[in-house]
Amino acid sequence: MQRRLRRALGLATALAPARFKDRNPETASRVRGRIEAVLDWARVRGYRDGENPARWRGHLDHLLPAKSKVRKIEHHAALPYVQAGAFMAALRELPGINARALDPG
Numbered sequence: 001m002q003r004r005l006r007r008a009l010g011l012a013t014a015l016a017p018a019r020f021k022d023r024n025p026e027t028a029s030r031v032r033g034r035i036e037a038v039l040d041w042a043r044v045r046g047y048r049d050g051e052n053p054a055r056w057r058g059h060l061d062h063l064l065p066a067k068s069k070v071r072k073i074e075h076h077a078a079l080p081y082v083q084a085g086a087f088m089a090a091l092r093e094l095p096g097i098n099a100r101a102l103d104p105g
Contacts, residue, residue: 010053025070032056 036054043049053059079087091099 032060 039052
């Protein structure tokens with residue numbers, strides 16, 4: 001039990017919001033998910049036993065705050081519909097592949 005607790009606390013420390021303070025909390029969530037997948041794979045292949053310390057539900061959710069509690073999500077403003085035609089015309093005037101990637105036509 002002590003060993004499992006140390007592993008869970010070590011993982012919680014690695015994923016703590018302070019470590020990802022300059023990044024989107026989504027980064028920590030993706031890292032945790034990848035660690036969880038690797039540890040699940042190792043368990044199925046017989047390389048490890050016991051619970052997965054990277055599991056969120058019923059495990060890390062008691063040690064770490066939810067993504068939504070760490071940093072408020074800020075979405076980009078949408079382009080008003082009446083400006084869409086002018087935007088597309090201006091986009092077609094720009095050179096380069098970046099402008100072509102946004103052009104649906």
